[in-house]
Amino acid sequence: MNMLKTILAQINKMPRAALITIGLFLALGIFAPWIAPQDPSAQNLLDAGGGPSAAHWLGTDNLGRDTLSRLIIAANTSLVSVGSVLIIAMTIGILMGTIAGYHRGWVDDLLMRIVDVGLSIPSLITALAVIGIVGPGYWTMVMALSLAWWPMSGRISRGVAVSIMSKPHIEALRVLGASPWRIYFGHLLPGTIGQVMVYATADAGTAALAVATLSFLGLGIQPPTPEWGQMLVDALPYLESDPRQVLLPGFALTAAVIGFNILGESIALNRIPKPLTRRMLALRRAEVASWGKENSNA
Amino acid sequence: MFHFISKRLKHSLVLLFLASLVCFTLVVSAPGNVAVLIAELRGAVATPGYVDQVAEEIGLHKPLLMRYVDWLGDAVQGDFGISYRTGQAVNADLSKRILVTGMLIAGGGVIATLISLILGFLGAFWPYRLPDRASRGLALIGASTPTFFVGALMIYAFSVSFRIFPSFGFEGPESWVLPWLTVAVLPAAVLSRVVRVGLEDAMSSPFVLTAKSKGLGRTAILLREALPNITPIFINALGTQVGLMTATAIIVEPLFAWQGLGDYFLAGVRFRDFMVVQACLLLFLSFFIVVNLVVDLAVMLTDPRIRRQWS
Amino acid sequence: MRNEPLLSVSNLTVNLLTAKSAVRPVDGVSYSVRQGECLAIVGESGSGKTVMNFAPLGLMPTGVTTMLSGSVKLEGRELIGLPEAEIQKLRGKSVGFIFQDPMSALNPVRRIGRQIAEMAELHLNMTPKAAEARALELVKLVGISDPAARLRQYPHELSGGLRQRVVIAIALAGEPKLLIADEPTTALDVTVQAQILRLLKDVQKRLNMAMVLITHDMGVVAGAADNIVVMYAARAAERGPVDTVLVNPRHPYTRGLINAIPRREDPVGAEFRGLPGLPPALAAPFKGCAFTPRCDMAVPACSLARPPLEQVDGNVFVACPVVNHGKVAA
Numbered sequence: 001m002n003m004l005k006t007i008l009a010q011i012n013k014m015p016r017a018a019l020i021t022i023g024l025f026l027a028l029g030i031f032a033p034w035i036a037p038q039d040p041s042a043q044n045l046l047d048a049g050g051g052p053s054a055a056h057w058l059g060t061d062n063l064g065r066d067t068l069s070r071l072i073i074a075a076n077t078s079l080v081s082v083g084s085v086l087i088i089a090m091t092i093g094i095l096m097g098t099i100a101g102y103h104r105g106w107v108d109d110l111l112m113r114i115v116d117v118g119l120s121i122p123s124l125i126t127a128l129a130v131i132g133i134v135g136p137g138y139w140t141m142v143m144a145l146s147l148a149w150w151p152m153s154g155r156i157s158r159g160v161a162v163s164i165m166s167k168p169h170i171e172a173l174r175v176l177g178a179s180p181w182r183i184y185f186g187h188l189l190p191g192t193i194g195q196v197m198v199y200a201t202a203d204a205g206t207a208a209l210a211v212a213t214l215s216f217l218g219l220g221i222q223p224p225t226p227e228w229g230q231m232l233v234d235a236l237p238y239l240e241s242d243p244r245q246v247l248l249p250g251f252a253l254t255a256a257v258i259g260f261n262i263l264g265e266s267i268a269l270n271r272i273p274k275p276l277t278r279r280m281l282a283l284r285r286a287e288v289a290s291w292g293k294e295n296s297n298a
Numbered sequence: 299m300f301h302f303i304s305k306r307l308k309h310s311l312v313l314l315f316l317a318s319l320v321c322f323t324l325v326v327s328a329p330g331n332v333a334v335l336i337a338e339l340r341g342a343v344a345t346p347g348y349v350d351q352v353a354e355e356i357g358l359h360k361p362l363l364m365r366y367v368d369w370l371g372d373a374v375q376g377d378f379g380i381s382y383r384t385g386q387a388v389n390a391d392l393s394k395r396i397l398v399t400g401m402l403i404a405g406g407g408v409i410a411t412l413i414s415l416i417l418g419f420l421g422a423f424w425p426y427r428l429p430d431r432a433s434r435g436l437a438l439i440g441a442s443t444p445t446f447f448v449g450a451l452m453i454y455a456f457s458v459s460f461r462i463f464p465s466f467g468f469e470g471p472e473s474w475v476l477p478w479l480t481v482a483v484l485p486a487a488v489l490s491r492v493v494r495v496g497l498e499d500a501m502s503s504p505f506v507l508t509a510k511s512k513g514l515g516r517t518a519i520l521l522r523e524a525l526p527n528i529t530p531i532f533i534n535a536l537g538t539q540v541g542l543m544t545a546t547a548i549i550v551e552p553l554f555a556w557q558g559l560g561d562y563f564l565a566g567v568r569f570r571d572f573m574v575v576q577a578c579l580l581l582f583l584s585f586f587i588v589v590n591l592v593v594d595l596a597v598m599l600t601d602p603r604i605r606r607q608w609s
Numbered sequence: 610m611r612n613e614p615l616l617s618v619s620n621l622t623v624n625l626l627t628a629k630s631a632v633r634p635v636d637g638v639s640y641s642v643r644q645g646e647c648l649a650i651v652g653e654s655g656s657g658k659t660v661m662n663f664a665p666l667g668l669m670p671t672g673v674t675t676m677l678s679g680s681v682k683l684e685g686r687e688l689i690g691l692p693e694a695e696i697q698k699l700r701g702k703s704v705g706f707i708f709q710d711p712m713s714a715l716n717p718v719r720r721i722g723r724q725i726a727e728m729a730e731l732h733l734n735m736t737p738k739a740a741e742a743r744a745l746e747l748v749k750l751v752g753i754s755d756p757a758a759r760l761r762q763y764p765h766e767l768s769g770g771l772r773q774r775v776v777i778a779i780a781l782a783g784e785p786k787l788l789i790a791d792e793p794t795t796a797l798d799v800t801v802q803a804q805i806l807r808l809l810k811d812v813q814k815r816l817n818m819a820m821v822l823i824t825h826d827m828g829v830v831a832g833a834a835d836n837i838v839v840m841y842a843a844r845a846a847e848r849g850p851v852d853t854v855l856v857n858p859r860h861p862y863t864r865g866l867i868n869a870i871p872r873r874e875d876p877v878g879a880e881f882r883g884l885p886g887l888p889p890a891l892a893a894p895f896k897g898c899a900f901t902p903r904c905d906m907a908v909p910a911c912s913l914a915r916p917p918l919e920q921v922d923g924n925v926f927v928a929c930p931v932v933n934h935g936k937v938a939a
Contacts, residue, residue, distance in 0.1 A: 117316070120541070120586055121582075121586065122542050122544065122545035124545035124548060124549075125544065125545050125548070125563075125579070125582055128548065128563065129324060129567075129575060129579050131567055132570060132571075132572070133328045133329075133570070133572065134329070135570060205442065209442075209444050212444055212446075213444060213445070213446060213549060216444070216446045217548075217564060219568070229444065232446065232450065236450060239450065239453065239458060240458050243454055246450050247454075250443075250444070250447035250450060250451070253444055253447065254439070254442055254443045254447065257442040257443075257444070258439065258442040261438060261441055261442045262438065265438070
């Protein structure tokens with residue numbers, strides 16, 4: 001309940017543009033199978049490379065598949081894989097982070113050193129190295145990306161956990177003899193999850209980029225499942241004759257990522273006072289004017 | 299100062315050792331029998347006897363520690379073993395590939411630095427006004443657009459629509475422009491934000507009030523007071539971005555048909571050519587470690603506070 | 610020559626507008642400073658004493674919109690309504706500033722020498738070389754030992770007292786006629802406070818400058834100032850020559866402040882005499898006297914109308930009708 005409240009309070013402060021974009025992405029992703037007007041993998045070679053028409057609003061690709069439907073289903077693909085990656089990565093990260101934050105000492109040092117190393121290697125390289133050894137596939141991709149992603153949430157949750165552990169009510173619980181399990185599961189873990197989830201959501205954009213990049217390279221989502229990066233690479237040979245098939249998935253992906261990035265930026269920067277907007281200024285001036293000219297004597 | 303450098307060098311050596319350990323373990327733990335793979339590569343029938351012979355030849359029977367020492371000794375001398383796919387030495391044209399990737403990263407890094415400084419300063423000169431909004435909008439879009447899409451857009455705009463630059467190849471400056479621009483977009487976007495936020499942060503510190511009280515104008519304060527303060531932060535962020543550009547190179551090189559290290563690594567991953575993956579990974583990790591070392595030294599030179607801690 | 614005040618402020622009101630609120634930290638205050646004179650402005654934190662001196666010269670933090678009314682004349686020139694570009698030319702050249710916290714007032718990544726010399730280049734049109742020589746001279750003037758070596762150092766390599774001397778050197782570098790010192794000793798060690806105050810007093814007399822000394826420390830006032838303005842909640846409570854006001858405080862707030870200073874004849878362990886209550890938070894102006902809730906002489910009329918600042922005797926002005934006219938008249 002408490003967790004829900006913190007999350008809701010944080011959502012309230014987020015910029016509207018980000019909420020709309022993310023909301024749209026989520027809605028499309030969840031309800032894609034019902035929204036998509038046509039079967040995304042129905043081929044019709046006679047119709048291949050066609051422009052927008054009544055039957056295919058955004059045209060068809062080189063195999064004659066309906067682009068609009070594929071774009072919508074791709075949102076679902078992206079959402080599911082990004083969701084799995086973030087859930088796995090966050091589970092590992094939060095566990096490691098809270099353990100480090102609870103124990104401190106050498107456990108903390110060791111785990112955070114591992115996190116440092118993980119963070120210093122670009123996630124794409126980590127993921128590709130894993131795929132190179134294990135071989136491509138959907139679950140390899142999810143596992144590889146989770147492996148590349150957990151250090152981020154590990155570092156954040158460690159920070160949150162440390163700050164929770166130093167709060168007076170935890171100190172009081174300890175003095176009162178609460179068991180470590182109660183402190184960990186009853187207070188530390190729920191408090192950490194709530195805060196880390198917001199950061200993780202903001203990071204979803206980068207995760208979506210990674211999924212699309214791996215699929216673009218042919219090492220992520222495998223055909224015929226539609227995915228934006230993979231749709232783009234499929235259409236790349238026809239860039240000259242049919243650029244729409246390259247541009248559409250690219251813009252769809254970029255729009256989704258922009259939504260998450262606006263969210264991330266709004267979380268990161270809020271410290272420096274900004275100059276007043278014109279409307280604010282007028283409001284304040286009116287307020288001052290209402291004080292009147294009491295200062296006639298001196 | 300000397301103390302710092304020697305300490306930092308030792309730290310880097312430890313990291314290099316760990317990196318080599320990671321690369322070695324990765325391949326040792328890979329599924330499948332390497333000897334069979336190589337035997338098949340040589341075109342021979344993989345009889346158990348022959349496989350055994352191959353295993354003996356490449357030292358598979360030796361204890362792990364010995365294998366690691368052998369491998370590391372070879373790697374230090376630039377010998378990364380034999381590619382499972384082609385049967386040729388991994389290091390065949392490695393230096394040429396390193397040069398190509400180096401060109402890509404260096405060009406992209408310079409362009410990203412220039413663009414980010416221009417955008418960041420535009421924003422800091424006119425905070426919350428049109429130039430600031432425009433530059434922040436560009437940064438947001440730049441940081442959100444996938445690199446492969448940036449590349450596709452570059453090709454579409456500059457070589458399909460307007461035939462200004464070739465869409466692929468590594469021949470002469472004209473063919474370098476598009477890959478450089480593509481690789482520069484993401485770091486330029488991230489760094490412009492670093493410059494913008496760093497300058498705004500610096501401009502709200504108390505010493506700026508002193509500078510104002512001296513009668514300095516906004517431009518002078520930005521250039522003389524704020525800029526030196528963000529130099530260490532910028533160098534740090536640039537280092538991270540240069541490291542990240544190796545990942546971008548993996549996408550950009552195949553797109554523009556550049557035969558660099560990224561392209562090589564990707565091919566290795568695609569065909570599960572462990573030796574190539576291992577070699578490239580070791581080179582990438584070493585590059586990150588060296589970049590970090592250079593960044594730390596550069597930060598020490600530009601920040602008197604840190605310099606003093608070590609003198 | 611000493612007739613025309615160098616700085617004369619009359620009926621100055623400052624409104625600050627921020628995204629969160631609008632406040633009036635200065636509400637109709639008047640004072641003036643002549644050449645060679647030192648005026649102390651005393652008040653608790655939040656009484657508006659810093660804003661009063663910084664806002665007319667355009668020294669406000671970012672994110673704040675300043676609205677000024679009244680009059681501020683520097684060498685006969687009206688500052689209110691002057692464009693920022695003109696005010697910028699005055700800063701450093703006509704007015705030197707000294708800040709409360711020398712730890713953060715200096716740029717951490719620039720050499721001391723540059724930070725001083727830049728002033729001479731800007732305001733005295735000196736070549737970099739001549740400016741370096743001038744910086745050396747100034748560093749000697751403010752009593753820094755080993756001056757040549759100090760110029761090559763960075764702020765974090767100096768102690769707080771030395772840094773404040775550097776800040777003073779910067780303030781003096783443009784040969785200003787007026788020095789505004791905002792709590793120049795507050796952030797320093799007790800042992801260093803007296804030295805810095807002596808230095809300030811010394812250079813002020815030697816260079817025959819006017820000085821506005823903002824402080825909350827009555828001890829500082831007694832040692833350095835000629836005149837005093839006591840501020841309470843954005844308004845002037847009492848104004849006059851230091852020797853009169855400190856010896857014979859009239860306004861209940863001034864009396865409370867002076868009474869709060871521990872005395873030598875206090876027995877060991879005696880209870881600390883403070884003012885009861887808290888100063889009001891900055892906000893909209895008060896209808897009556899802002900000191901009423903803490904005042905032991907308050908009458909009901911006090912909270913109804915704003916007390917005017919009236920001349921009592923000599924040059925002393927007091928804003929308290931009860932003191933000025935007795936309880937009944939108020």
